[in-house]
Amino acid sequence: MRVIFFGPQGSGKGTQAKIVSQKLGLAHLSIGDILRNYRGDLKKDIENCMNSGNLVSDELVIEVLKERLKEEDCKKGFILDGFPRNIVQAKELDKITKIDRAIEIKISDEESIKRILSRVSCPKCNAVYNLEKNAPKKENTCDLCGSELKKRSDDNVESIRKRLSIYHSETEPLLKKYKSIRINGEQPIEKVTRDILEYLSK
Numbered sequence: 001m002r003v004i005f006f007g008p009q010g011s012g013k014g015t016q017a018k019i020v021s022q023k024l025g026l027a028h029l030s031i032g033d034i035l036r037n038y039r040g041d042l043k044k045d046i047e048n049c050m051n052s053g054n055l056v057s058d059e060l061v062i063e064v065l066k067e068r069l070k071e072e073d074c075k076k077g078f079i080l081d082g083f084p085r086n087i088v089q090a091k092e093l094d095k096i097t098k099i100d101r102a103i104e105i106k107i108s109d110e111e112s113i114k115r116i117l118s119r120v121s122c123p124k125c126n127a128v129y130n131l132e133k134n135a136p137k138k139e140n141t142c143d144l145c146g147s148e149l150k151k152r153s154d155d156n157v158e159s160i161r162k163r164l165s166i167y168h169s170e171t172e173p174l175l176k177k178y179k180s181i182r183i184n185g186e187q188p189i190e191k192v193t194r195d196i197l198e199y200l201s202k
Ligand code: AMP
Pocket: 009, 031, 032, 033, 035, 049, 050, 051, 053, 054, 055, 056, 057, 058, 061, 081, 082, 083, 084, 085, 089, 154, 163
């Protein structure tokens, strides 16, 4: 099964993509994580784009995605987390593969900003924590791998507002291109997972 997860910043789509991909044996393709771990010549340009809340160039993300899709684990299906974000990317995706379903995890802008400002993540294993609702057991330390947790450099108010505005104008309208559903992302994590699994089992 090939699924796209849409959702504004902080909606929990990365967290859900991780849980659901493990449960269903699908590959989890987080474009944000792939870009953060990019080690090629364009590293500085990518970092500047991400830190200001802008999208990285379509050519580059499409190239990166095409490479990732060639890997063995994608053969059994995947969850795309963070792609496509605009119509150019969506049209390109149509040429590369067929998508079965899409899910939007919906939260308000107010909730998004609140969540992002209290988000920290692990630079090593990409685990994400919310300091209010899902704090690590030991302060500033990843529960999973023991690395020091960091705030993402693009998680500041100015960048979040920019990313939300791009999300509403360019990404959200793509949902109607696919067989899709909207799920309330302001429910407990386990309930959101149940809603997603129920939809994917139909
Ligand atoms: P995320 O981790 O999904 O919040 O993505 C963080 C940042 O990565 C975004 O603000 C963009 O700068 C960049 N990015 C992620 N996915 C894409 C994409 N599909 N197209 C362009 N830029 C992207």
